[in-house]
Amino acid sequence: MDPAPTSPAPPIDHRFVRRRAALYLLTLDTLAWCGGLLTAAWTRFEFALTAGQCAAVLGVAVGCAAGHGALGLVRARLRGRDPVGSANEAWALVVTTAGVLGVALALLLPVDPRPVPATTPVVGAMIALLIMALARAAYRHHRDRHAGPTRSASRTLVYGVDVATEQLLRSLRSDPLSRYLPVGLLDDEPERIGERLDGIRVLGGRGDLVDVIGQTRASTVILCMGGADAELMRDVRARTLQAGAAFKVLPPVRDLLDRPVKVTDVRDMQLTDLLGRAQRVADLTVEGSGLRGRRVLVTGAGGSIGSELCRQIARCDPGELMMLDRDESALHALQMSLHGRALLDGPELILADIRDAEEIGRIIADRQPEIVFHAAALKHLTLLQRHPGEAIKTNILGTLNVLDACRDVARFVNISTDKAANPTSVLGYSKRLTERLTAHYAAHGGSHLSVRFGNVLSSRGSVLTAFRAQIEAGLPITVTHPDVTRYFMTVQEAVHLVIQAATIGRAGEALVLDMGEPVRIAEVARRLAAESATGTEIVFTGLRPGEKLHEDLFGAQETDSRPIHPLISHVRVPALDPGEVRLLDPYADPDELVKRLAAICADRPVVGSLPAPR
Numbered sequence: 001m002d003p004a005p006t007s008p009a010p011p012i013d014h015r016f017v018r019r020r021a022a023l024y025l026l027t028l029d030t031l032a033w034c035g036g037l038l039t040a041a042w043t044r045f046e047f048a049l050t051a052g053q054c055a056a057v058l059g060v061a062v063g064c065a066a067g068h069g070a071l072g073l074v075r076a077r078l079r080g081r082d083p084v085g086s087a088n089e090a091w092a093l094v095v096t097t098a099g100v101l102g103v104a105l106a107l108l109l110p111v112d113p114r115p116v117p118a119t120t121p122v123v124g125a126m127i128a129l130l131i132m133a134l135a136r137a138a139y140r141h142h143r144d145r146h147a148g149p150t151r152s153a154s155r156t157l158v159y160g161v162d163v164a165t166e167q168l169l170r171s172l173r174s175d176p177l178s179r180y181l182p183v184g185l186l187d188d189e190p191e192r193i194g195e196r197l198d199g200i201r202v203l204g205g206r207g208d209l210v211d212v213i214g215q216t217r218a219s220t221v222i223l224c225m226g227g228a229d230a231e232l233m234r235d236v237r238a239r240t241l242q243a244g245a246a247f248k249v250l251p252p253v254r255d256l257l258d259r260p261v262k263v264t265d266v267r268d269m270q271l272t273d274l275l276g277r278a279q280r281v282a283d284l285t286v287e288g289s290g291l292r293g294r295r296v297l298v299t300g301a302g303g304s305i306g307s308e309l310c311r312q313i314a315r316c317d318p319g320e321l322m323m324l325d326r327d328e329s330a331l332h333a334l335q336m337s338l339h340g341r342a343l344l345d346g347p348e349l350i351l352a353d354i355r356d357a358e359e360i361g362r363i364i365a366d367r368q369p370e371i372v373f374h375a376a377a378l379k380h381l382t383l384l385q386r387h388p389g390e391a392i393k394t395n396i397l398g399t400l401n402v403l404d405a406c407r408d409v410a411r412f413v414n415i416s417t418d419k420a421a422n423p424t425s426v427l428g429y430s431k432r433l434t435e436r437l438t439a440h441y442a443a444h445g446g447s448h449l450s451v452r453f454g455n456v457l458s459s460r461g462s463v464l465t466a467f468r469a470q471i472e473a474g475l476p477i478t479v480t481h482p483d484v485t486r487y488f489m490t491v492q493e494a495v496h497l498v499i500q501a502a503t504i505g506r507a508g509e510a511l512v513l514d515m516g517e518p519v520r521i522a523e524v525a526r527r528l529a530a531e532s533a534t535g536t537e538i539v540f541t542g543l544r545p546g547e548k549l550h551e552d553l554f555g556a557q558e559t560d561s562r563p564i565h566p567l568i569s570h571v572r573v574p575a576l577d578p579g580e581v582r583l584l585d586p587y588a589d590p591d592e593l594v595k596r597l598a599a600i601c602a603d604r605p606v607v608g609s610l611p612a613p614r
Helices: 014-044 051-079 087-108 119-147 163-174 206-216 230-242 304-314 328-339 357-367 381-386 388-405 426-443 463-472 491-504 521-531 578-582 590-602
Strands: 154-159 180-186 200-204 220-224 246-250 295-299 320-325 349-351 371-374 411-415 448-452 477-479 509-513 538-540 561-565 568-572
Touching: 014 051, 014 119, 051 087, 051 119, 087 119, 154 163, 154 206, 163 180, 163 220, 180 206, 180 220, 200 206, 206 230, 220 230, 230 246, 295 304, 295 357, 304 320, 304 328, 304 371, 304 491, 320 328, 328 349, 357 388, 371 388, 371 491, 381 388, 381 426, 388 426, 388 578, 388 590, 411 426, 411 491, 426 448, 426 578, 426 590, 448 491, 463 477, 463 521, 477 521, 491 509, 491 561, 491 568, 521 538
Parallel strands: 154 180, 154 220, 180 200, 220 246, 295 320, 295 371, 320 349, 371 411, 411 448, 448 509, 477 538
Antiparallel strands: 509 568, 561 568
16 A cells, blocks of 8 residues: 655745744843843842832833834844844844933933932843843854754864864854864964863864874864965874874965855865965955956867866956867867856857967957957977977967957967976977067057966876876876976966956066976975875986976066066066068978077077978
């Protein structure tokens, strides 16, 4: 026999719930006023109240309670209700009580004889306020305790006491879905030991971590990263794992986009945390992006930089965002990440190749973008060293096609690389020439400039992505040289700099972000190998043709000037006549092409001759 159908639960009448809560508060406040004034009068008459005096006091108390309820209702109608037990409600309680007291005194003082002494409302109001505040605090404590994490939540220690810690504790304890139950705090400041924060005690410092984990039976340690350097994070993590607990981090408050800390902000530690390089996106803020309401075009929109650029531009409320790429699969993935769907039927997607000068010119003339971010390029150094003709066709002549078509745009931002400073590779030569070609169009009246930055963490084809792939495949990690160093930045920083360039960059310049100290690639490999469960081996393969041991941010003739922002350098770039690169033949002998590119970059005559372009 089929079970009898169950009737659905009746819907919750939220208006009834609100009215019931309001009635409870009104009853509480009335009792508080009665208790407060009776206590004040009782002590005023030396603990001997007559029935008549008691009735008079209760009459004044009920009147004060009625006035309190009326003022509270008016405030709620005008400004809305504050959460019970919140700081805003406590302040409203003080203001309302003071207002009621003022009205009560104004009515009582002219009366002769007075029904109650003038001191009774004053002392009674303070007692009533204390009762109301304590009752609300007890309610909030009870609510938070029962609304907090379930018993299955992980017992958690929080390492580091800073501005985010109290927010984190409150969030962990009040969220019923939280997976973490805070049981203690840790901090290296000796004077903090024994302090309590939101009811949680500081139990020790870094040296006590293993013992405290054992005492509290904690299974997770969350590190608040505000001010924490990479060495501290590595040490705390090692001690935590040694004790058999899981290790999590809470990013600095400045990285949380000016919103309260949430449980979901707690995450696993990433390699970017271990590199010892603080992300500087929050420090790069410049008033406005200049993109609101403007028509913006991004070339190479499907790439690592281009796709993040599109996502950040979309948040700047442009009038129109046009995304151009030759890779239809990349455009599909980009539209999916932006809109959660990818029908590929919108005019914002443009399938085209920057090598096609006629098509690029038609698109620019038809769509008329006001701001263009040029991210389309070939970027793998070793491949381009073997196939310099491809670098010429895409990075140089393709950029020239876009520059020609964008003569009249309000702003053109060319995305370059640190390999363009003192270049030694085909990639570096080609990007240096695009900087100089961009400067040429700036010298002829355009608002054209370049942005130069180092390796982007976790972008497609980056060294970190390659290392992870080798570890997952069970292969040794290959590093070119034990001493090789590179500058790193996150994709968010790189794109933020590009957008800032459209605002603060001056025509003909290259902007360079202060990326801190360079990172030893062998050290990155060692940290990744230590993270792997299989003890991955590291193999040194030697520098490849065109690679440097250490990258430069500035060329030999360039100076580090920061006239506008302390983290952004402005470098003047000499212009290059496009006629010089139009003579390059992509199909010529590769070795001769490399020599020709190096000669053009160095402004020196080419030894020998190359056949004319076909």
